[in-house]
Amino acid sequence: MEFLVATAIGLMTAAAVYLILQxxxxxxxxxxTLLSYAxxxxxxxxxxxxxxxxxxxxxxxxxxxxxxxxxxxxxxxISFGMTALIVVLALRGFLETATDKADIPADDLPLxxxxxx
Amino acid sequence: MTDAGLTTSWIVAPTILPAITAxxxxxxxxxxxxxxxxxxxxxxxxxxxxxxxxxxxVSDGETxxxxxxxxxxxxxxxxxxxxxxxxxxxxxxxxxLAVLIYAMAGWDQRGxxxxxxxxxxxxxxxxxxxxxxxxxxxxxxxxxxIASYGLxxxxxxxxxxxxxxxxxxxxxxxxSLFLVAVGxxxxxxxxxxxxxxxxxxxxxxxxxxxxxxTGALMLxxxxxxxxxxxxxxxxxPATYAAASAPVAALFAIMTKxxxxxxxxxxxxxxxxxxxxxASLAGxxxxxxxxVTLAVGAVGVLASRRLLDLAAFNIVASMxxxxxxxxxxxxxxxxxxxxxxxxxxxxxxxxxxxxxxxxERRGAVLDALVPANPISQTPILGALFFLxxxxxxxxxxxxxxxxxxxxxxxxxxxPDVLLIWALVLAASLMMTIAFARAGSVVFWKxxxxxxxxxxxxxxxxxxxxxxxxxxxxxxxTVFAGPAVKAFHATAEQALDTESYxxxxxxxxxxxxxxxxxxxxxxxxxxxxxxxxxxxxx
Numbered sequence: 001m002e003f004l005v006a007t008a009i010g011l012m013t014a015a016a017v018y019l020i021l022q023x024x025x026x027x028x029x030x031x032x033t034l035l036s037y038a039x040x041x042x043x044x045x046x047x048x049x050x051x052x053x054x055x056x057x058x059x060x061x062x063x064x065x066x067x068x069x070x071x072x073x074x075x076x077x078i079s080f081g082m083t084a085l086i087v088v089l090a091l092r093g094f095l096e097t098a099t100d101k102a103d104i105p106a107d108d109l110p111l112x113x114x115x116x117x
Numbered sequence: 118m119t120d121a122g123l124t125t126s127w128i129v130a131p132t133i134l135p136a137i138t139a140x141x142x143x144x145x146x147x148x149x150x151x152x153x154x155x156x157x158x159x160x161x162x163x164x165x166x167x168x169x170x171x172x173x174x175v176s177d178g179e180t181x182x183x184x185x186x187x188x189x190x191x192x193x194x195x196x197x198x199x200x201x202x203x204x205x206x207x208x209x210x211x212x213x214l215a216v217l218i219y220a221m222a223g224w225d226q227r228g229x230x231x232x233x234x235x236x237x238x239x240x241x242x243x244x245x246x247x248x249x250x251x252x253x254x255x256x257x258x259x260x261x262x263i264a265s266y267g268l269x270x271x272x273x274x275x276x277x278x279x280x281x282x283x284x285x286x287x288x289x290x291x292x293s294l295f296l297v298a299v300g301x302x303x304x305x306x307x308x309x310x311x312x313x314x315x316x317x318x319x320x321x322x323x324x325x326x327x328x329x330x331t332g333a334l335m336l337x338x339x340x341x342x343x344x345x346x347x348x349x350x351x352x353x354p355a356t357y358a359a360a361s362a363p364v365a366a367l368f369a370i371m372t373k374x375x376x377x378x379x380x381x382x383x384x385x386x387x388x389x390x391x392x393x394x395a396s397l398a399g400x401x402x403x404x405x406x407x408v409t410l411a412v413g414a415v416g417v418l419a420s421r422r423l424l425d426l427a428a429f430n431i432v433a434s435m436x437x438x439x440x441x442x443x444x445x446x447x448x449x450x451x452x453x454x455x456x457x458x459x460x461x462x463x464x465x466x467x468x469x470x471x472x473x474x475x476e477r478r479g480a481v482l483d484a485l486v487p488a489n490p491i492s493q494t495p496i497l498g499a500l501f502f503l504x505x506x507x508x509x510x511x512x513x514x515x516x517x518x519x520x521x522x523x524x525x526x527x528x529x530x531p532d533v534l535l536i537w538a539l540v541l542a543a544s545l546m547m548t549i550a551f552a553r554a555g556s557v558v559f560w561k562x563x564x565x566x567x568x569x570x571x572x573x574x575x576x577x578x579x580x581x582x583x584x585x586x587x588x589x590x591x592x593t594v595f596a597g598p599a600v601k602a603f604h605a606t607a608e609q610a611l612d613t614e615s616y617x618x619x620x621x622x623x624x625x626x627x628x629x630x631x632x633x634x635x636x637x638x639x640x641x642x643x644x645x646x647x648x649x650x651x652x653x
Contacts, residue, residue, distance in 0.1 A: 020290065025282060078256075
């Protein structure tokens with residue numbers, strides 16, 4: 001199972017990095033989402049992989065660590081909100097500038113430097 | 118002792134007050150800008166008073182901890198109050214008040230919910246400075262960032278949206294890295310409480326050292342993105358130049374959060390742990406700081422807009438600040454704190470004065486091209502001149518003393534020649550850039566004067582900028598007492614033992630270490646750390 005989980009995290013992170021390096025906003029958003037999935041699973045493994053055990057101490061000698069689950073929950077909430085925000089941002093940017101390029105255009109000084117007009 | 122108990126309860130106030138204010142503003146006075154202004158102003162003044170009170174409460178050098186929900190220390194979340202966090206609180210509240218008054222002259226009406234976002238931003242900043250838990254630090258970073266996304270986009274417009282997308286994307290990546298670091302650290306040590314972590318990293322098994330170091334370095338990477346280390350600084354000039362002036366001025370303290378987190382995690386928590394960890398951040402910070410300073414100075418020199426000038430000035434000032442932090446000794450941190458306070462005030466003032474100049478120049482805005490003369494030149498010119506002196510580091514304002522202290526601190530460093538040469542060359546480059554900018558804006562002007570007349574001009578914004586310049590001047594006049602206070606702060610910030618005692622000291626349970634945090638089968642066995650003496 002360790003191999004499966006590790007591979008899943010690795011593949012998702014690799015895909016996320018590839019997508020984030022694209023120039024357009026949509027792949028970047030998808031990449032960020034994938035990255036947050038990979039991170040969520042990674043956080044789970046911080047509590048070690050334990051199957052079929054209760055997340056509380058019940059007197060049994062084996063249990064699963066509840067804290068990473070709480071961390072993952074918080075991380076999901078935050079990354080979900082952030083994804084919603086960045087989707088809106090990307091959409092507004094596309095609607096206002098009619099392009100979905102993620103870079104900032106180079107014509108940052110639209111004025112003629114000679115005349116100042 | 119009731120007095121101590123009372124102080125302890127007040128620790129949570131700097132986070133609760135802006136939270137309640139922001140919620141009230143958005144629920145009750147959504148459409149009433151006048152009430153928003155009154156409440157927001159009153160709340161920020163109260164915050165300043167509370168921060169001042171807390172500063173004097175801990176000025177005896179005692180570290181104080183507030184346990185949320187009265188959960189015992191390593192299990193619940195703690196807010197820790199010491200000189201370092203109160204200094205940052207005081208700086209935040211003071212700067213916040215100045216920026217708020219500036220924004221109330223009109224900026225807050227150019228979009229909706231400015232005041233509630235502003236209060237949420239203060240909540241995130243205060244929380245990040247107070248918390249004693251790494252995951253909680255992540256949460257407060259996010260609160261701070263969410264509010265900053267809203268503030269950054271305040272006023273709207275296509276350039277702001279595009280810069281905003283980049284800003285949000287880079288911070289989402291940073292947040293993901295933060296979570297990876299948190300996961301690694303928790304996986305190895307089984308704790309996220311900073312004080313508990315300081316104890317447990319000393320006993321990490323050699324086989325796990327590499328993972329722990331990876332986690333710690335990833336944390337450094339996250340803080341480096343926040344603090345705009347080169348080459349992780351590319352988001353900063355675009356974001357700050359695109360944001361509205363009061364927001365950019367408030368953001369002057371956002372980069373300092375990165376610097377604070379580096380001091381807290383690598384200075385307080387990990388400083389006297391295992392040898393390999395202690396020297397972990399050191400080798401990276403000074404070289405990165407030197408490159409940051411160089412890139413910042415070149416950026417200032419190459420700027421074609423006043424806003425770019427102000428934004429790259431922040432990059433350069435972070436370089437100098439990080440050189441001082443990179444020394445990781447009491448003198449270095451004293452210098453760093455002095456420079457941190459100075460550069461926050463001066464950079465914020467620079468953004469505000471640039472806004473005042475730009476709004477008088479018509480369509481040219483802040484572009485560094487000759488244009489019409491602007492109204493109120495005597496006041497604005499004098500303020501610009503004084504602020505330029507402060508940010509470059511020329512006498513008589515606080516930048517000079519800050520830079521002198523940096524040079525003095527690094528005198529014994531092995532890289533003294535390189536550091537001195539770069540700091541002095543950067544100062545020269547910035548002097549040229551600011552002299553050129555000032556002469557283009559104020560002296561090369563021809564034709565009709567533009568801008569509001571003396572009768573119609575608003576003077577509150579100018580008074581705010583004047584107040585910030587005065588603060589820089591006061592930092593110079595009272596440099597002696599200030600440095601003495603920062604020295605005590607730096608000593609306390611590097612004193613891991615007293616930090617740990619303050620947070621874990623009253624722990625009463627003596628059950629074996631790592632009781633619930635690790636599954637029994639996979640946990641690497643750690644020897645129990647030495648028991649701290651219970652605080653009377």
